[in-house]
Amino acid sequence: MESLVEKALVETVFGRLETNTRIIPCNTHKPPPSPGLDCCDCEIKDQSVCCALDPEGLEALERIGRTQGYPAKSTIFEQGREAGFVYNLTSGALRLSKLLPDGRRQVVGFAMPGDFLGLDFEPTHGYTADALTPAKLCQFSRVGFSDMIDGKPRLLRRLMAMASHELGLAQEQMVVLGRRTAEEKIAAFLVGMRKRYARINGPSVHVPLPMTRLDIGDYLGLTVETVSRMMTRMAREKTIVIVPDGVRLLDLPRLERLAEV
Amino acid sequence: MESLVEKALVETVFGRLETNTRIIPCNTHKPPPSPGLDCCDCEIKDQSVCCALDPEGLEALERIGRTQGYPAKSTIFEQGREAGFVYNLTSGALRLSKLLPDGRRQVVGFAMPGDFLGLDFEPTHGYTADALTPAKLCQFSRVGFSDMIDGKPRLLRRLMAMASHELGLAQEQMVVLGRRTAEEKIAAFLVGMRKRYARINGPSVHVPLPMTRLDIGDYLGLTVETVSRMMTRMAREKTIVIVPDGVRLLDLPRLERLAEV
DNA sequence: GTTTGTCGTTGACGAGGATCAAAAACTTGT
DNA sequence: ACAAGTTTTTGATCCTCGTCAACGACAAAC
Numbered sequence: 001m002e003s004l005v006e007k008a009l010v011e012t013v014f015g016r017l018e019t020n021t022r023i024i025p026c027n028t029h030k031p032p033p034s035p036g037l038d039c040c041d042c043e044i045k046d047q048s049v050c051c052a053l054d055p056e057g058l059e060a061l062e063r064i065g066r067t068q069g070y071p072a073k074s075t076i077f078e079q080g081r082e083a084g085f086v087y088n089l090t091s092g093a094l095r096l097s098k099l100l101p102d103g104r105r106q107v108v109g110f111a112m113p114g115d116f117l118g119l120d121f122e123p124t125h126g127y128t129a130d131a132l133t134p135a136k137l138c139q140f141s142r143v144g145f146s147d148m149i150d151g152k153p154r155l156l157r158r159l160m161a162m163a164s165h166e167l168g169l170a171q172e173q174m175v176v177l178g179r180r181t182a183e184e185k186i187a188a189f190l191v192g193m194r195k196r197y198a199r200i201n202g203p204s205v206h207v208p209l210p211m212t213r214l215d216i217g218d219y220l221g222l223t224v225e226t227v228s229r230m231m232t233r234m235a236r237e238k239t240i241v242i243v244p245d246g247v248r249l250l251d252l253p254r255l256e257r258l259a260e261v
Numbered sequence: 262m263e264s265l266v267e268k269a270l271v272e273t274v275f276g277r278l279e280t281n282t283r284i285i286p287c288n289t290h291k292p293p294p295s296p297g298l299d300c301c302d303c304e305i306k307d308q309s310v311c312c313a314l315d316p317e318g319l320e321a322l323e324r325i326g327r328t329q330g331y332p333a334k335s336t337i338f339e340q341g342r343e344a345g346f347v348y349n350l351t352s353g354a355l356r357l358s359k360l361l362p363d364g365r366r367q368v369v370g371f372a373m374p375g376d377f378l379g380l381d382f383e384p385t386h387g388y389t390a391d392a393l394t395p396a397k398l399c400q401f402s403r404v405g406f407s408d409m410i411d412g413k414p415r416l417l418r419r420l421m422a423m424a425s426h427e428l429g430l431a432q433e434q435m436v437v438l439g440r441r442t443a444e445e446k447i448a449a450f451l452v453g454m455r456k457r458y459a460r461i462n463g464p465s466v467h468v469p470l471p472m473t474r475l476d477i478g479d480y481l482g483l484t485v486e487t488v489s490r491m492m493t494r495m496a497r498e499k500t501i502v503i504v505p506d507g508v509r510l511l512d513l514p515r516l517e518r519l520a521e522v
Numbered sequence: 523g524t525t526t527g528t529c530g531t532t533g534a535c536g537a538g539g540a541t542c543a544a545a546a547a548c549t550t551g552t
Numbered sequence: 553a554c555a556a557g558t559t560t561t562t563g564a565t566c567c568t569c570g571t572c573a574a575c576g577a578c579a580a581a582c
Contacts, residue, residue: 098432098435098436100436100440100521100522101521101522104440105440106435106436106439106440108432108435108436119424119425119428120425120426120428120429121421121422121425122425122429126429126432127432149418150414153411153414153417156414156417156418156421157410157417159421160382160417160420160421160424161382163380163421163424163425163428164380164381164382164383164424165381166428167380167381167424167427167428167431168381168383168387170428170431170432170435171359171369171387171388171431173435174359174367174369174431174434174435174438175359175361175367175369177435177438177439177482178367178438178479178480178481178482179361179365179366179367179479179482181538181539182538182539212558212559212560213559213560213561214559214560218439218440219439220439221438221439221440222539222540223539223540223541224559224560224561225539225540225541225560225561225562226538226539226540227560228559228560228561228562229539229561229562231560232560232561232562244548260361260362261361261362442568442569443568443569473528473529473530474529474530474531475529475530483569483570484569484570484571485529485530485531486530486531486532486569486570486571487568487569487570488530489529489530489531489532490531490532490569492530493530493531493532
């Protein structure tokens with residue numbers, strides 16, 4: 001019954017979309033920590049690393065990994081701590097952030113179902129990962145996963161492609177952080193989030209925002225107040241509508257013009 | 262004799278360091294385009310992708326690549342154009358930048374000897390690469406290189422490690438762009454440049470800056486004027502000394518405190 | 523030498539976003 | 553339903569950094 005609560009919460013965050021019921025974690029009914037995996041039934045196996053594997057590969061993966069559920073606001077791992085595992089997010093949303101000694105924070109990204117954590121094969125984590133919603137992750141020991149890579153060149157190429165893609169996104173974000181106004185930053189963020197949900201749920205003007213205004217500010221190099229003001233202004237100008245769990249993009253062309261490459 | 266001129270310019274940029282003569286391109290005396298490579302003689306073979314290859318691998322690499330010289334201010338490739346090649350920088354320095362439609366620019370990085378360009382295996386280039394100094398690059402056709410990767414898993418792992426490293430740096434830069442003051446940005450930049458030169462020439466308080474103030478501003482999300490003012494102020498406060506081709510870091514501890522993670 | 527162009531520096535001024543403060547709206551637990 | 557905590561919004565004020573303008577230093581071209 002705990003899983004029912006979680007499912008409800010997940011639906012609150014991702015829900016009200018065309019096909020929200022698609023977002024269902026792998027082993028819904030097993031209590032965490034649930035041993036082993038069931039990759040074949042995984043909802044997002046076609047979108048994540050796993051799609052680079054043949055059936056035997058999937059079996060091998062199942063053997064070295066396990067599914068783990070995390071409640072909202074819990075921490076999956078912390079910046080600076082030893083990185084013993086790599087993860088594959090199957091449901092929910094995460095905040096990835098770096099903290100400065102004086103408390104300033106930079107959110108370096110938000111993870112969505114299908115995203116892989118730990119592409120940086122460094123001994124310690126470069127950022128902290130927190131669950132914004134109840135989340136499910138497939139967890140693999142770093143060494144086991146590393147060994148497996150050696151026997152599966154396709155998997156490595158897939159990881160390489162994902163890392164390259166991430167790098168490209170990071171460079172895009174540099175442009176946003178370095179050379180865009182507050183209004184453009186918000187526009188770029190909303191358009192970007194829409195695009196990410198489109199990959200999972202199909203395109204929609206309804207964009208759920210599981211993170212707080214503070215998180216958005218820390219992602220865009222702005223304060224909460226500026227984020228709030230800009231979004232209120234956009235709502236006043238009928239560019240967006242603010243709804244309980246996110247926004248609806250009314251004037252998408254205008255937003256895309258603002259966010260333009 | 263053209264190569265002598267180039268060597269002189271290279272020395273101006275990297276020079277006056279402990280062991281500047283180490284920075285000598287592969288095929289110094291052959292006029293560009295020089296056919297083939299001479300990887301075994303390459304100055305930076307231990308720092309770049311190539312170090313993942315055995316002697317036969319190096320030979321294979323030599324066959325599919327060629328060295329190419331570029332004068333200062335020339336463009337190696339342009340954002341948006343088809344990416345037919347990948348490159349390995351063997352000498353000189355490059356500016357990697359993204360241009361917005363309205364002329365605003367974000368420099369996403371500076372390439373130094375040993376750096377690999379084209380880790381993003383996308384069909385078009387995500388940024389423009391310009392030579393800040395006369396530069397030499399090993400150039401490989403994308404398809405040839407891709408084919409070669411399939412036979413050399415160690416090479417792929419090496420590339421993966423480099424991509425991961427780049428991703429980490431990009432995330433660091435996000436913190437700098439999003440959450441740091443002008444003064445801290447300059448400090449982080451100078452300390453970072455020093456660190457990169459240290460890998461090539463060994464540690465030194467003398468940090469050559471082959472890029473203009475405008476380039477630095479576009480890298481840090483600042484204007485030329487702010488960069489100039491901050492550097493002048495740091496010089497007035499005896500934190501740095503501005504020299505013709507760069508800076509000397511007088512109060513490194515102070516700079517590192519400002520740039521602190 | 524003069525010219526021309528690029529680059530760096532400096533000053534005056536203004537605007538965009540940060541900061542401070544407080545209220546309103548929403549959650550969560552009891 | 554009520555209380556406590558969190559998140560969002562709004563207003564007033566401040567300040568860092570961007571903008572505009574001008575000048576000096578330097579290098580290359582003639």
